[in-house]
Amino acid sequence: MQFKTKIRETKYHHDFKVYSMKKLVNDLEFMKNLKGDSAVIEAAELLKKGEVVGLPTETVYGLAADAKNPAAVKKIFKAKGRPQDNPLIVHIAQISQLQELISQDISDKAEKLISEFWPGPLTIIFPKNKNVPTETSAGLDTIAVRMPAHPLMLAVIEKSKLALAAPSANTSGFPSPTRATHVYNDLKGKIPLILDGGFCHFGVESTVIDTRGDKLKVLRPGGISREEISSFLGEEVILAAELKDQKVLSPGMKYRHYAPQKKLYIFNFSDKISVLKQALKKADSKKIAIITARESEFETEDLSNKKIKFLKVFSHTQPEELAQNLFDLLRKLDNNENIAEIYIEELESAGIGEAVMNRIYKAAAAEEYSQPGGGDN
Numbered sequence: 517m518q519f520k521t522k523i524r525e526t527k528y529h530h531d532f533k534v535y536s537m538k539k540l541v542n543d544l545e546f547m548k549n550l551k552g553d554s555a556v557i558e559a560a561e562l563l564k565k566g567e568v569v570g571l572p573t574e575t576v577y578g579l580a581a582d583a584k585n586p587a588a589v590k591k592i593f594k595a596k597g598r599p600q601d602n603p604l605i606v607h608i609a610q611i612s613q614l615q616e617l618i619s620q621d622i623s624d625k626a627e628k629l630i631s632e633f634w635p636g637p638l639t640i641i642f643p644k645n646k647n648v649p650t651e652t653s654a655g656l657d658t659i660a661v662r663m664p665a666h667p668l669m670l671a672v673i674e675k676s677k678l679a680l681a682a683p684s685a686n687t688s689g690f691p692s693p694t695r696a697t698h699v700y701n702d703l704k705g706k707i708p709l710i711l712d713g714g715f716c717h718f719g720v721e722s723t724v725i726d727t728r729g730d731k732l733k734v735l736r737p738g739g740i741s742r743e744e745i746s747s748f749l750g751e752e753v754i755l756a757a758e759l760k761d762q763k764v765l766s767p768g769m770k771y772r773h774y775a776p777q778k779k780l781y782i783f784n785f786s787d788k789i790s791v792l793k794q795a796l797k798k799a800d801s802k803k804i805a806i807i808t809a810r811e812s813e814f815e816t817e818d819l820s821n822k823k824i825k826f827l828k829v830f831s832h833t834q835p836e837e838l839a840q841n842l843f844d845l846l847r848k849l850d851n852n853e854n855i856a857e858i859y860i861e862e863l864e865s866a867g868i869g870e871a872v873m874n875r876i877y878k879a880a881a882a883e884e885y886s887q888p889g890g891g892d893n
Protein backbone atom coordinates (compact mmCIF):
# COMPACT_ATOMS: atom_id res chain seq x y z
CA MET A 517 0.00 0.00 0.00
CA GLN A 518 1.20 3.46 -0.96
CA PHE A 519 0.66 6.26 1.59
CA LYS A 520 0.91 10.00 1.38
CA THR A 521 3.10 10.17 4.52
CA LYS A 522 2.30 13.04 6.89
CA ILE A 523 4.62 14.57 9.50
CA ARG A 524 2.66 16.12 12.38
CA GLU A 525 3.71 18.22 15.35
CA THR A 526 1.67 18.55 18.53
CA LYS A 527 0.69 21.92 20.03
CA TYR A 528 3.39 21.24 22.63
CA HIS A 529 6.29 20.96 20.20
CA HIS A 530 8.10 23.94 21.66
CA ASP A 531 8.10 22.33 25.14
CA PHE A 532 10.12 19.36 23.83
CA LYS A 533 12.87 21.81 22.84
CA VAL A 534 12.86 23.82 26.05
CA TYR A 535 12.25 21.42 28.92
CA SER A 536 13.93 18.17 29.92
CA MET A 537 12.03 15.02 28.99
CA LYS A 538 12.12 13.94 32.62
CA LYS A 539 10.38 17.11 33.76
CA LEU A 540 7.66 16.76 31.13
CA VAL A 541 7.08 13.06 31.79
CA ASN A 542 6.57 13.79 35.49
CA ASP A 543 4.23 16.73 34.85
CA LEU A 544 0.77 15.12 35.11
CA GLU A 545 -1.05 18.19 33.79
CA PHE A 546 1.25 18.36 30.75
CA MET A 547 0.81 14.64 30.03
CA LYS A 548 -2.97 14.95 30.30
CA ASN A 549 -3.03 17.84 27.82
CA LEU A 550 -0.68 16.03 25.46
CA LYS A 551 -2.97 12.98 25.41
CA GLY A 552 -5.79 15.25 24.22
CA ASP A 553 -3.75 16.67 21.30
CA SER A 554 -5.22 15.88 17.87
CA ALA A 555 -1.89 14.54 16.53
CA VAL A 556 -1.65 12.07 19.44
CA ILE A 557 -5.27 11.02 18.89
CA GLU A 558 -4.65 10.47 15.17
CA ALA A 559 -1.57 8.32 15.88
CA ALA A 560 -3.46 6.27 18.50
CA GLU A 561 -6.39 5.69 16.12
CA LEU A 562 -4.10 4.48 13.33
CA LEU A 563 -2.30 2.11 15.72
CA LYS A 564 -5.61 0.69 16.98
CA LYS A 565 -6.57 0.01 13.35
CA GLY A 566 -3.38 -2.03 12.87
CA GLU A 567 -1.31 0.62 11.07
CA VAL A 568 2.32 1.58 11.74
CA VAL A 569 3.35 5.08 12.89
CA GLY A 570 6.77 6.75 13.26
CA LEU A 571 7.15 8.04 16.84
CA PRO A 572 9.92 9.83 18.77
CA THR A 573 11.61 8.27 21.79
CA GLU A 574 14.38 9.74 23.92
CA THR A 575 16.92 7.51 22.08
CA VAL A 576 15.97 7.41 18.39
CA TYR A 577 12.68 7.47 16.44
CA GLY A 578 10.77 4.17 16.46
CA LEU A 579 8.41 2.61 13.93
CA ALA A 580 5.52 1.50 16.12
CA ALA A 581 2.68 -1.02 15.81
CA ASP A 582 0.39 -2.92 18.19
CA ALA A 583 2.74 -5.56 19.65
CA LYS A 584 -0.11 -8.06 20.00
CA ASN A 585 -1.38 -7.74 16.42
CA PRO A 586 0.66 -10.01 14.11
CA ALA A 587 -0.62 -8.36 10.91
CA ALA A 588 0.39 -4.92 12.21
CA VAL A 589 3.82 -6.15 13.32
CA LYS A 590 4.41 -7.67 9.87
CA LYS A 591 3.94 -4.19 8.39
CA ILE A 592 6.92 -2.96 10.44
CA PHE A 593 9.19 -5.63 8.96
CA LYS A 594 7.91 -4.84 5.46
CA ALA A 595 8.32 -1.04 5.70
CA LYS A 596 11.88 -1.32 7.06
CA GLY A 597 12.97 -4.29 4.96
CA ARG A 598 13.98 -5.90 8.28
CA PRO A 599 15.21 -9.52 8.44
CA GLN A 600 12.43 -11.75 9.85
CA ASP A 601 14.66 -13.27 12.55
CA ASN A 602 15.37 -9.95 14.28
CA PRO A 603 12.97 -9.48 17.25
CA LEU A 604 11.38 -6.18 18.26
CA ILE A 605 11.43 -4.21 21.50
CA VAL A 606 8.00 -3.68 23.08
CA HIS A 607 7.33 -0.23 24.58
CA ILE A 608 5.03 0.29 27.56
CA ALA A 609 3.88 3.23 29.69
CA GLN A 610 2.67 1.36 32.82
CA ILE A 611 4.12 -1.58 34.75
CA SER A 612 0.71 -3.30 34.51
CA GLN A 613 1.34 -3.66 30.74
CA LEU A 614 4.52 -5.62 31.49
CA GLN A 615 2.58 -8.37 33.32
CA GLU A 616 0.63 -9.11 30.11
CA LEU A 617 3.79 -9.59 28.06
CA ILE A 618 5.80 -11.90 30.30
CA SER A 619 5.31 -15.42 31.62
CA GLN A 620 7.08 -15.33 35.01
CA ASP A 621 7.24 -13.00 37.96
CA ILE A 622 9.62 -10.09 37.56
CA SER A 623 12.94 -11.06 39.16
CA ASP A 624 14.37 -8.97 42.00
CA LYS A 625 17.21 -7.77 39.80
CA ALA A 626 14.87 -6.73 37.00
CA GLU A 627 12.65 -4.97 39.51
CA LYS A 628 15.56 -2.95 40.87
CA LEU A 629 16.62 -1.94 37.38
CA ILE A 630 13.07 -0.93 36.51
CA SER A 631 12.72 1.25 39.59
CA GLU A 632 16.01 3.03 38.86
CA PHE A 633 16.10 3.34 35.06
CA TRP A 634 12.48 3.37 33.79
CA PRO A 635 11.27 5.41 32.07
CA GLY A 636 14.56 5.52 30.19
CA PRO A 637 16.87 3.85 27.67
CA LEU A 638 17.12 0.39 29.25
CA THR A 639 15.53 -2.64 27.56
CA ILE A 640 15.15 -5.80 29.66
CA ILE A 641 14.76 -9.37 28.36
CA PHE A 642 11.94 -11.43 29.96
CA PRO A 643 10.44 -14.89 29.37
CA LYS A 644 7.63 -14.27 26.87
CA ASN A 645 3.93 -14.71 27.52
CA LYS A 646 2.14 -16.97 25.00
CA ASN A 647 -0.26 -14.22 23.95
CA VAL A 648 2.57 -12.18 22.38
CA PRO A 649 2.70 -13.17 18.71
CA THR A 650 5.80 -14.93 17.42
CA GLU A 651 6.16 -12.17 14.78
CA THR A 652 7.03 -9.70 17.58
CA SER A 653 9.65 -11.91 19.24
CA ALA A 654 10.83 -13.37 15.90
CA GLY A 655 10.21 -16.86 17.24
CA LEU A 656 12.20 -16.45 20.48
CA ASP A 657 10.70 -17.50 23.83
CA THR A 658 11.80 -14.19 25.32
CA ILE A 659 10.53 -10.65 24.88
CA ALA A 660 12.46 -7.36 25.11
CA VAL A 661 10.57 -4.57 26.93
CA ARG A 662 11.26 -0.97 27.83
CA MET A 663 9.44 2.11 29.11
CA PRO A 664 10.63 5.04 27.00
CA ALA A 665 11.16 8.51 28.48
CA HIS A 666 9.72 10.66 25.68
CA PRO A 667 6.41 12.27 26.67
CA LEU A 668 4.99 11.99 23.14
CA MET A 669 5.67 8.25 22.89
CA LEU A 670 4.21 7.70 26.37
CA ALA A 671 1.12 9.76 25.49
CA VAL A 672 0.48 7.67 22.36
CA ILE A 673 0.90 4.40 24.30
CA GLU A 674 -1.54 5.61 26.95
CA LYS A 675 -4.05 7.01 24.48
CA SER A 676 -4.09 3.82 22.37
CA LYS A 677 -3.89 1.56 25.47
CA LEU A 678 -1.53 -0.63 23.44
CA ALA A 679 1.92 -2.01 24.09
CA LEU A 680 3.87 -0.86 21.03
CA ALA A 681 6.49 -2.93 19.23
CA ALA A 682 8.98 -0.47 17.75
CA PRO A 683 12.37 -0.92 16.13
CA SER A 684 14.35 2.12 15.08
CA ALA A 685 12.42 3.82 12.25
CA ASN A 686 15.13 3.62 9.57
CA THR A 687 15.38 1.43 6.49
CA SER A 688 17.25 -1.66 7.73
CA GLY A 689 21.01 -1.15 7.67
CA PHE A 690 20.88 2.68 7.51
CA PRO A 691 21.80 5.05 10.38
CA SER A 692 19.02 5.27 12.97
CA PRO A 693 16.75 8.34 12.79
CA THR A 694 17.14 11.11 15.34
CA ARG A 695 14.81 13.59 13.58
CA ALA A 696 11.33 13.19 12.09
CA THR A 697 12.73 14.14 8.66
CA HIS A 698 15.15 11.19 8.84
CA VAL A 699 12.16 8.86 9.21
CA TYR A 700 10.41 10.63 6.34
CA ASN A 701 13.43 10.33 4.04
CA ASP A 702 13.63 6.56 4.64
CA LEU A 703 9.98 5.55 4.84
CA LYS A 704 7.92 8.10 2.85
CA GLY A 705 5.11 6.38 0.95
CA LYS A 706 5.39 3.30 3.15
CA ILE A 707 3.74 4.57 6.35
CA PRO A 708 0.78 6.93 6.95
CA LEU A 709 2.09 9.16 9.76
CA ILE A 710 5.17 10.38 11.64
CA LEU A 711 4.85 12.42 14.85
CA ASP A 712 7.58 15.02 15.21
CA GLY A 713 8.88 15.17 18.79
CA GLY A 714 12.07 17.10 18.02
CA PHE A 715 15.71 15.99 18.01
CA CYS A 716 16.32 12.83 20.08
CA HIS A 717 18.13 13.49 23.33
CA PHE A 718 20.39 10.39 23.60
CA GLY A 719 20.94 9.76 19.89
CA VAL A 720 21.93 6.11 20.39
CA GLU A 721 19.50 3.29 21.12
CA SER A 722 18.64 1.76 24.46
CA THR A 723 20.91 -0.65 26.30
CA VAL A 724 19.59 -4.22 25.97
CA ILE A 725 20.23 -6.26 29.12
CA ASP A 726 19.62 -9.88 30.09
CA THR A 727 19.25 -10.30 33.85
CA ARG A 728 18.69 -14.08 33.70
CA GLY A 729 21.54 -16.37 34.67
CA ASP A 730 24.20 -15.60 37.26
CA LYS A 731 25.94 -12.75 35.40
CA LEU A 732 24.23 -9.64 34.09
CA LYS A 733 24.83 -9.41 30.33
CA VAL A 734 24.54 -6.37 28.11
CA LEU A 735 23.45 -7.67 24.70
CA ARG A 736 23.67 -4.23 23.09
CA PRO A 737 25.42 -1.24 24.69
CA GLY A 738 23.25 1.90 24.65
CA GLY A 739 22.00 4.99 26.45
CA ILE A 740 22.57 3.62 29.98
CA SER A 741 26.21 2.60 30.38
CA ARG A 742 27.47 -0.68 31.85
CA GLU A 743 29.27 1.36 34.52
CA GLU A 744 26.01 2.99 35.66
CA ILE A 745 24.23 -0.38 35.93
CA SER A 746 27.19 -2.01 37.61
CA SER A 747 27.63 0.71 40.23
CA PHE A 748 23.88 0.81 40.92
CA LEU A 749 23.59 -2.96 41.50
CA GLY A 750 27.08 -3.38 42.94
CA GLU A 751 27.95 -6.22 40.61
CA GLU A 752 29.81 -6.90 37.39
CA VAL A 753 27.98 -6.40 34.10
CA ILE A 754 29.53 -8.17 31.14
CA LEU A 755 29.30 -7.35 27.46
CA ALA A 756 27.80 -10.34 25.65
CA ALA A 757 29.82 -9.57 22.50
CA GLU A 758 32.97 -10.37 24.49
CA LEU A 759 31.70 -13.87 25.29
CA LYS A 760 32.62 -16.55 22.82
CA ASP A 761 29.13 -18.08 23.00
CA GLN A 762 27.32 -16.43 20.06
CA LYS A 763 23.96 -17.83 21.21
CA VAL A 764 23.65 -15.19 23.92
CA LEU A 765 23.90 -12.31 21.47
CA SER A 766 20.91 -10.29 20.36
CA PRO A 767 19.88 -11.67 16.98
CA GLY A 768 20.19 -8.18 15.54
CA MET A 769 23.87 -7.86 16.42
CA LYS A 770 24.95 -9.99 13.48
CA TYR A 771 23.55 -7.63 10.86
CA ARG A 772 25.25 -4.67 9.30
CA HIS A 773 23.77 -1.58 10.91
CA TYR A 774 23.88 2.17 11.17
CA ALA A 775 25.85 2.52 7.94
CA PRO A 776 25.94 5.57 5.69
CA GLN A 777 26.13 5.00 1.92
CA LYS A 778 29.61 6.50 1.89
CA LYS A 779 32.62 4.66 3.22
CA LEU A 780 33.33 5.41 6.86
CA TYR A 781 36.82 4.94 8.36
CA ILE A 782 37.89 5.07 12.00
CA PHE A 783 41.20 6.65 13.01
CA ASN A 784 43.08 7.71 16.10
CA PHE A 785 46.06 9.98 16.50
CA SER A 786 48.51 7.27 17.50
CA ASP A 787 47.73 5.55 14.23
CA LYS A 788 49.29 8.21 11.97
CA ILE A 789 50.93 5.81 9.54
CA SER A 790 47.78 4.05 8.49
CA VAL A 791 44.24 5.40 8.36
CA LEU A 792 44.98 9.05 8.92
CA LYS A 793 47.78 9.14 6.40
CA GLN A 794 45.60 7.43 3.86
CA ALA A 795 42.88 9.99 4.58
CA LEU A 796 45.19 12.96 4.04
CA LYS A 797 46.50 11.46 0.81
CA LYS A 798 43.02 10.91 -0.52
CA ALA A 799 42.20 14.53 0.28
CA ASP A 800 44.48 15.55 -2.63
CA SER A 801 41.96 14.37 -5.18
CA LYS A 802 38.58 14.12 -3.47
CA LYS A 803 36.92 15.93 -0.62
CA ILE A 804 36.78 14.02 2.64
CA ALA A 805 35.04 14.80 5.93
CA ILE A 806 36.95 14.36 9.18
CA ILE A 807 34.91 14.13 12.38
CA THR A 808 37.29 14.82 15.23
CA ALA A 809 37.54 16.12 18.77
CA ARG A 810 41.07 17.46 18.23
CA GLU A 811 41.36 19.55 15.11
CA SER A 812 44.50 21.11 16.56
CA GLU A 813 46.36 17.80 16.07
CA PHE A 814 46.33 18.56 12.35
CA GLU A 815 48.09 21.89 12.72
CA THR A 816 51.53 20.39 12.19
CA GLU A 817 50.57 19.18 8.69
CA ASP A 818 50.48 21.36 5.59
CA LEU A 819 46.82 21.13 4.67
CA SER A 820 46.68 24.20 2.39
CA ASN A 821 46.00 22.23 -0.79
CA LYS A 822 43.89 19.53 0.75
CA LYS A 823 40.17 19.01 0.28
CA ILE A 824 39.01 18.49 3.84
CA LYS A 825 35.86 19.40 5.74
CA PHE A 826 36.61 19.33 9.48
CA LEU A 827 33.74 18.71 11.85
CA LYS A 828 34.66 19.29 15.45
CA VAL A 829 31.47 18.13 17.06
CA PHE A 830 32.53 16.59 20.34
CA SER A 831 35.12 16.58 23.05
CA HIS A 832 36.59 13.50 24.68
CA THR A 833 35.32 14.60 28.07
CA GLN A 834 31.75 14.74 26.74
CA PRO A 835 31.19 11.67 24.57
CA GLU A 836 27.42 12.15 24.89
CA GLU A 837 27.76 15.01 22.38
CA LEU A 838 28.99 12.57 19.75
CA ALA A 839 26.28 10.07 20.75
CA GLN A 840 23.61 12.67 20.16
CA ASN A 841 24.96 13.87 16.83
CA LEU A 842 26.44 10.74 15.26
CA PHE A 843 23.50 9.48 13.18
CA ASP A 844 22.46 12.99 12.21
CA LEU A 845 25.99 13.74 10.99
CA LEU A 846 26.29 10.50 9.02
CA ARG A 847 23.00 11.25 7.29
CA LYS A 848 24.01 14.88 6.57
CA LEU A 849 27.37 13.83 5.11
CA ASP A 850 25.66 11.17 3.00
CA ASN A 851 23.46 13.89 1.50
CA ASN A 852 26.38 16.24 0.85
CA GLU A 853 27.41 15.59 -2.75
CA ASN A 854 30.81 17.22 -2.27
CA ILE A 855 31.99 14.68 0.29
CA ALA A 856 33.43 11.38 -0.99
CA GLU A 857 34.50 9.62 2.22
CA ILE A 858 34.04 10.07 5.98
CA TYR A 859 36.74 9.67 8.66
CA ILE A 860 35.91 9.62 12.35
CA GLU A 861 38.15 9.80 15.37
CA GLU A 862 37.92 6.87 17.75
CA LEU A 863 36.82 7.65 21.28
CA GLU A 864 37.34 5.70 24.44
CA SER A 865 34.98 2.74 24.65
CA ALA A 866 33.79 3.56 28.17
CA GLY A 867 30.54 4.99 29.55
CA ILE A 868 28.30 5.98 26.66
CA GLY A 869 31.45 5.77 24.51
CA GLU A 870 30.94 1.99 24.48
CA ALA A 871 27.60 2.40 22.68
CA VAL A 872 28.99 5.06 20.34
CA MET A 873 31.99 2.94 19.33
CA ASN A 874 29.75 -0.11 18.89
CA ARG A 875 27.70 1.89 16.33
CA ILE A 876 30.79 3.32 14.64
CA TYR A 877 32.51 -0.09 14.29
CA LYS A 878 29.39 -1.50 12.73
CA ALA A 879 28.87 1.49 10.46
CA ALA A 880 32.48 1.30 9.26
CA ALA A 881 32.20 -2.44 8.67
CA ALA A 882 35.52 -2.48 6.80
CA GLU A 883 37.21 -5.29 8.67
CA GLU A 884 40.70 -3.85 8.80
CA TYR A 885 39.44 -0.88 10.79
CA SER A 886 36.92 -2.67 12.97
CA GLN A 887 37.33 -4.28 16.35
CA PRO A 888 35.99 -7.65 17.47
CA GLY A 889 32.27 -7.28 17.99
CA GLY A 890 31.95 -4.76 15.19
CA GLY A 891 31.61 -5.19 11.45
CA ASP A 892 29.01 -7.64 10.21
CA ASN A 893 29.10 -10.17 13.03
Ligand code: TXA
Nearest residue numbers: 575577578603604658659660683684721722766767768
Ligand atom coordinates in the same frame (compact mmCIF):
# COMPACT_ATOMS: atom_id res chain seq x y z
O1 TXA B 1 16.28 2.77 21.81
C1 TXA B 1 15.79 1.77 21.27
O2 TXA B 1 15.93 0.63 21.75
C2 TXA B 1 15.02 1.97 19.97
C3 TXA B 1 13.80 2.84 20.26
C4 TXA B 1 12.89 2.99 19.09
O3 TXA B 1 13.14 2.31 21.37
N1 TXA B 1 14.66 0.73 19.39
C5 TXA B 1 15.58 -0.09 18.78
O4 TXA B 1 15.04 -1.23 18.22
O5 TXA B 1 16.76 0.16 18.72
P1 TXA B 1 15.82 -2.11 17.15
O6 TXA B 1 14.80 -3.08 16.68
O7 TXA B 1 16.44 -1.26 16.14
O8 TXA B 1 16.85 -2.91 18.00
C6 TXA B 1 16.42 -3.88 18.94
C7 TXA B 1 17.56 -4.74 19.37
C8 TXA B 1 18.03 -5.67 18.27
O9 TXA B 1 19.43 -5.80 18.32
C9 TXA B 1 17.31 -6.97 18.61
O10 TXA B 1 17.98 -8.11 18.09
C10 TXA B 1 17.35 -6.93 20.14
O11 TXA B 1 17.10 -5.58 20.46
N2 TXA B 1 16.29 -7.76 20.73
C11 TXA B 1 14.94 -7.61 20.65
N3 TXA B 1 14.30 -8.60 21.28
C12 TXA B 1 15.25 -9.42 21.80
C13 TXA B 1 15.22 -10.63 22.57
N4 TXA B 1 14.08 -11.19 22.92
N5 TXA B 1 16.42 -11.18 22.91
C14 TXA B 1 17.59 -10.59 22.56
N6 TXA B 1 17.68 -9.45 21.84
C15 TXA B 1 16.53 -8.88 21.46
Ligand code: MG
Nearest residue numbers: 683684685692
Ligand atom coordinates in the same frame (compact mmCIF):
# COMPACT_ATOMS: atom_id res chain seq x y z
MG1 MG C 1 17.78 -0.54 14.73
